[in-house]
Amino acid sequence: MRLKFTKMQGAGNDFVVLDATRMPLALTPEQTRRLGDRRFGVGADQILVVEPGGRPDVDFRYRIFNNTGDEVEHCGNGARCFVRYVHEHGLTDRRSVRVETLNRLLELRLQDDGRVTVDMGPPEFEAAQVPFDAMGLAPRTVGGGVLWPVPVDGATVELAVVSMGNPHAVQRVDDVDTAPVPTQGPLIEQHPRFPRQVNAGYMQVLSRSRIRLRVYERGAGETLACGTGACAAVVAGIRLGWLDARVDVEARGGELTIEWAGEGHPVLMTGPAETVFEGEIEL
Numbered sequence: 001m002r003l004k005f006t007k008m009q010g011a012g013n014d015f016v017v018l019d020a021t022r023m024p025l026a027l028t029p030e031q032t033r034r035l036g037d038r039r040f041g042v043g044a045d046q047i048l049v050v051e052p053g054g055r056p057d058v059d060f061r062y063r064i065f066n067n068t069g070d071e072v073e074h075c076g077n078g079a080r081c082f083v084r085y086v087h088e089h090g091l092t093d094r095r096s097v098r099v100e101t102l103n104r105l106l107e108l109r110l111q112d113d114g115r116v117t118v119d120m121g122p123p124e125f126e127a128a129q130v131p132f133d134a135m136g137l138a139p140r141t142v143g144g145g146v147l148w149p150v151p152v153d154g155a156t157v158e159l160a161v162v163s164m165g166n167p168h169a170v171q172r173v174d175d176v177d178t179a180p181v182p183t184q185g186p187l188i189e190q191h192p193r194f195p196r197q198v199n200a201g202y203m204q205v206l207s208r209s210r211i212r213l214r215v216y217e218r219g220a221g222e223t224l225a226c227g228t229g230a231c232a233a234v235v236a237g238i239r240l241g242w243l244d245a246r247v248d249v250e251a252r253g254g255e256l257t258i259e260w261a262g263e264g265h266p267v268l269m270t271g272p273a274e275t276v277f278e279g280e281i282e283l
């Protein structure tokens, strides 16, 4: 099968985007892995598939696969690339689109400056919703949030657990540059307390409105930015009393702005999205 694709990136988190609006596309996990492979394929953190909306109140359906081949619920940087893609490919001329993912409805808006704002929906903090097995652990209450003491590799790491539709475990560190992201990240990602695995975030608080963040992503390893990870870190920091309602997040590949008005409100994420190149691959 010969497949046309678009390579995109949002703050350095990179994607292969495929159009399945005209013809259904059923990729095997092996084909998905090949597209994501940086040596034997195109190379990407995630593969995004654009499909027609399955109901009258949504414009499109958008499916997300980690480069390991597994389908996942949500991808913030991908959502921004998605809206730019549907515009650039003439699939819509609306600047605001409604999109259905595996478990959420998202509203995306292309701004005049070319950045994209995504209504990411509300965060969830209930352990069972993340999902996180909190059995037998005594959480520490800080501000209006909690930190869970989780044993990792002989040490205890205090984690804020958050679902943005996908699972996140965020810890505060003094300096992201020296944080043990490549060594401890995979241990948290695969920790038995997270039955569906987890994205492991490392947040350095620079001020009440600015953080630095690295994320070891579930099913992709450390990426240059993680949109849902940025949302999870900021809402955790707001609940724990460390951050204000609007925060700029410095990731290694770019900057995102996250806003959250508190419990019951959706998280808004604004950031860049760009096409890198178009191509075709024989799968």
Ligand SMILES: N[C@@H](CCC[C@H](N)C(=O)O)C(=O)O
Residues within 6 Å of the ligand: 013, 045, 046, 066, 072, 073, 074, 075, 076, 077, 078, 166, 167, 199, 217, 218, 219, 220, 223, 225, 226, 227, 228, 229
């Ligand atoms: N890069 C993404 C998140 C992609 C999915 C994640 N790895 C997961 O498995 O949940 C983002 O920008 O949010």
